[in-house]
Amino acid sequence: MDQGNDSKKPEVKVVVVQQAGGMYHTYSNHVSLSWTAHDVKVEFADITRLPEFMPSDIPTNRIEQRATISMSWSEVKSLLGSLGELINRFESVNGEIKQPKVP
Numbered sequence: 001m002d003q004g005n006d007s008k009k010p011e012v013k014v015v016v017v018q019q020a021g022g023m024y025h026t027y028s029n030h031v032s033l034s035w036t037a038h039d040v041k042v043e044f045a046d047i048t049r050l051p052e053f054m055p056s057d058i059p060t061n062r063i064e065q066r067a068t069i070s071m072s073w074s075e076v077k078s079l080l081g082s083l084g085e086l087i088n089r090f091e092s093v094n095g096e097i098k099q100p101k102v103p
Contacts, residue, residue, distance in 0.1 A: 017043065024043065028044035032045070040070070040076045041068060044066045046066055047061050048063055
């Protein structure tokens with residue numbers, strides 16, 4: 001083991017730049033995906049059941065598109081790992097997340 005070559009990597013300075021007006025925030029309970037050989041597009045939306053159409057034979061949902069995020073495949077894979085770790089940590093404290101049932 002060569003202890004004479006104990007060089008550390010230089011630190012990287014990170015500068016966070018806030019956009020004028022602040023960061024955009026939205027809510028989503030519906031996600032759709034599309035992709036190409038180069039990237040993945042994640043479309044976020046809010047889906048709600050329209051009660052005024054409930055008496056009809058065909059339930060009607062309203063999907064309000066909120067945001068689209070395009071990411072490289074490598075960034076998507078990194079996000080997958082981060083989300084998996086986050087879910088594992090959440091479930092270790094709160095129990096298994098179960099998909100809700102729609103009445």
